[in-house]
Amino acid sequence: MNAKKYDHLATGVIYTLVVAVILILVAILGYILFNGVPDISWHFLTSAAQSFSAGGGIRDQLFNSLYLLVLTIIVSLPIGLGAGIYLSEYAKDNWFTDLIRTSVEVLSSLPSVVVGLFGYLLFVIKLNLGFSILSGAIALTFFNLPLLTRNIEESLRSVPDLQREAGMSLGLSNWKTTTKIVLPAALPGILTGLILSAGRIFGEAAALIYTAGQSAPTVDYTNWNIFSSTSFLNPMRPAETLAVHIWKVNTESVTPDAHLISSASSAVLIIVILIFNLGARFLGNQLYKKITATK
Amino acid sequence: MKEYNLNESFITKIAEEKALTTKDLQVYYGNNHAIFDANLEFPRFEITALIGASGCGKSTFLRCLNRMNDKRARVDGEIMYRNLDINSPKINVYEVRKHIGMVFQRPNPFAKSIRENITFALKNAGITKKEILEQRLEQSLKDAALWDEVKDDLDKSALALSGGQQQRLCIARSIAMHPDILLLDEPASALDPISTSKIEETLETLKKNYTIIIVTHNLQQASRISDYTAFLHLGHIIEYNTTANVFTKPKMQATEDYVSGNFG
Structure with missing residues (x-):
C-alpha cells in the first residue's frame, strides 16, 4: 500500500470514529430533549413538587440546585484560586509539590458516591450539620476542588513566562505580577473552567443524596432572613436538588406522572447545563476582549 | 573548537563617569x-555591547545587573550602582529594577491596551496624577519612536501591533519608568531588518539620557551602535575596550578570531 492509500484509509477510520461519537451524543441528547421538552411548562417550573398526586413541578428543586451551586462556588473558588496560584506561581519543583499534585489527581478520580458518604459521616453526623445545603456545598467542594484547582493552575501556567519577566523587570513584586498581569491574562481560561465545573456540580446527585438530603421542605421565597428555618436562603435546611429529584422520582416515587416529571426534569437539567456551556464561551471571549482591549 | 587561554584578558578601565561596576562577579547554575570573575565598568550615557558566541554567558551576565537571576542562579560578587552594592541580599530588588530597566529578546507586551502597557507600572510605583501619566505616556512613546504610529490607537490592544512595534512599546514601557540604565537582551533578534534599524535609531537617541547595555549576537549591530564592547567566551570576559578598538585592533587572539569570523 502506498502513502496516499494509507492516508485515505486513516482519514476514513477517523471520520467513522468521529461520526460514532457524534451519533451517540446526539442520540442521548435528542432522546432526553425529545421526551422532556414537550412537558416543560411555566407551571412545571414554578410550582412545588407533589408527593402523591400528579401535576407537581420542580420549583424548589431548581432553586435548590442553583443555590447549592452558588454556595459551592463561593466556598471552592477562593480555595481553588489560592491553591492554583500557589502551584503555578510559587511552588518549587520538589517532592512536596509532587505530593500535592498527586493528591489532587487522586481526589479528582474519587467516585462521587464516596464523597457523599464521607460528607455524610463527617458533616451530617459528626459535625452535626444535618442534611443541609451547607453539608451538600462542602461535599460538592470536595468533589469540585481537584478539577477546579487543576484548571486554575493550568490556565495560569499557559501564560508565557515572558509576561512574568516583563512585570518583574518593571519593579513589580511577585504578588503584583501574579495578580495584575498573569491572573488577568489567565482569566478567560479560569472562567471557562469554573463554568464547566458548575455544570458538573449542577448535575451531581450521588454526593448530595447523603448530604443535602432528599426532601424539599416548603420554603417561603419572600423570607430573606437566612437564619429563619422557613427562609429559602437558610443554608441549614435540607434541600433536594434537581438531579437528586430525578433519581428519586425514578426509584421511589408514587406520583402517577413520575415518568413525565423525570423526563421534563432531565430536559431542564440538560438545557441549564447547555446554557452554562454556551455562557462560559461567550463570557470568556467577552472578558478576554475587554481585558486585552481587542475589539 | 580552538582552545584559548581563558585566564588571559584585556579589560580597559573607564576614565569617564561610571554608571555600573561589577567586581568579581560569579554566577553558578547549581554546580x-x-x-x-567579571570585572567591568560601564560608562554613563554610552552604549556598551556584550558580544560572544551562543552560550558564552552574555545574557546570564546581563540578567545579573538588575537581579533577574534571583531564584534561578547564585550570583556572587559586587555590582556597584551609585556606591551601593545592588547584589547584596539586603537590597530591595523591586526598587533596583525601577532604576535598571530591561527589554527582552522577544517582545512581551502585556495583554492590555497600549496605554495600560505604559502606565500600569507607573501607577504601581505610585504615580497617579493623570497629567503626569499622560505626559510620560506620550514622551516615552516618542522616545521609542512609536508615537506617530500609535497615537490614535492608544486604547487598542498592544497585541495587535507588529513585532517591531511591540518591541518598541516594550522599550517605551521601560523608559517610562525613567530608569538610569536600560538593559537590552538581544532586542532585535526576532525582528526584520527595517524594525531592527528603527530600534537602533531609537537607542542612538536614548543614549543621551540613558546608559545602555545591550547583548547582541549581531556583530554589525554592535559595531554600528555601541561605544564600548565586551567580548565574552565560555563565561570569561576576554576583552573589554572601546568598540573601535575591539573591532579593529583587538588585543586578544580569541577576540580577533571572533570579530573576523574565524571562530570555532
Whole structure:
C-alpha cells in the first residue's frame, strides 16, 4: 500500500470514529430533549413538587440546585484560586509539590458516591450539620476542588513566562505580577473552567443524596432572613436538588406522572447545563476582549 | 573548537563617569560555574555591547545587573550602582529594577491596551496624577519612536501591533519608568531588518539620557551602535575596550578570531 492509500484509509477510520461519537451524543441528547421538552411548562417550573398526586413541578428543586451551586462556588473558588496560584506561581519543583499534585489527581478520580458518604459521616453526623445545603456545598467542594484547582493552575501556567519577566523587570513584586498581569491574562481560561465545573456540580446527585438530603421542605421565597428555618436562603435546611429529584422520582416515587416529571426534569437539567456551556464561551471571549482591549 | 587561554584578558578601565561596576562577579547554575570573575565598568550615557558566541554567558551576565537571576542562579560578587552594592541580599530588588530597566529578546507586551502597557507600572510605583501619566505616556512613546504610529490607537490592544512595534512599546514601557540604565537582551533578534534599524535609531537617541547595555549576537549591530564592547567566551570576559578598538585592533587572539569570523 502506498502513502496516499494509507492516508485515505486513516482519514476514513477517523471520520467513522468521529461520526460514532457524534451519533451517540446526539442520540442521548435528542432522546432526553425529545421526551422532556414537550412537558416543560411555566407551571412545571414554578410550582412545588407533589408527593402523591400528579401535576407537581420542580420549583424548589431548581432553586435548590442553583443555590447549592452558588454556595459551592463561593466556598471552592477562593480555595481553588489560592491553591492554583500557589502551584503555578510559587511552588518549587520538589517532592512536596509532587505530593500535592498527586493528591489532587487522586481526589479528582474519587467516585462521587464516596464523597457523599464521607460528607455524610463527617458533616451530617459528626459535625452535626444535618442534611443541609451547607453539608451538600462542602461535599460538592470536595468533589469540585481537584478539577477546579487543576484548571486554575493550568490556565495560569499557559501564560508565557515572558509576561512574568516583563512585570518583574518593571519593579513589580511577585504578588503584583501574579495578580495584575498573569491572573488577568489567565482569566478567560479560569472562567471557562469554573463554568464547566458548575455544570458538573449542577448535575451531581450521588454526593448530595447523603448530604443535602432528599426532601424539599416548603420554603417561603419572600423570607430573606437566612437564619429563619422557613427562609429559602437558610443554608441549614435540607434541600433536594434537581438531579437528586430525578433519581428519586425514578426509584421511589408514587406520583402517577413520575415518568413525565423525570423526563421534563432531565430536559431542564440538560438545557441549564447547555446554557452554562454556551455562557462560559461567550463570557470568556467577552472578558478576554475587554481585558486585552481587542475589539 | 580552538582552545584559548581563558585566564588571559584585556579589560580597559573607564576614565569617564561610571554608571555600573561589577567586581568579581560569579554566577553558578547549581554546580555549573557560568560566569567567572567579571570585572567591568560601564560608562554613563554610552552604549556598551556584550558580544560572544551562543552560550558564552552574555545574557546570564546581563540578567545579573538588575537581579533577574534571583531564584534561578547564585550570583556572587559586587555590582556597584551609585556606591551601593545592588547584589547584596539586603537590597530591595523591586526598587533596583525601577532604576535598571530591561527589554527582552522577544517582545512581551502585556495583554492590555497600549496605554495600560505604559502606565500600569507607573501607577504601581505610585504615580497617579493623570497629567503626569499622560505626559510620560506620550514622551516615552516618542522616545521609542512609536508615537506617530500609535497615537490614535492608544486604547487598542498592544497585541495587535507588529513585532517591531511591540518591541518598541516594550522599550517605551521601560523608559517610562525613567530608569538610569536600560538593559537590552538581544532586542532585535526576532525582528526584520527595517524594525531592527528603527530600534537602533531609537537607542542612538536614548543614549543621551540613558546608559545602555545591550547583548547582541549581531556583530554589525554592535559595531554600528555601541561605544564600548565586551567580548565574552565560555563565561570569561576576554576583552573589554572601546568598540573601535575591539573591532579593529583587538588585543586578544580569541577576540580577533571572533570579530573576523574565524571562530570555532
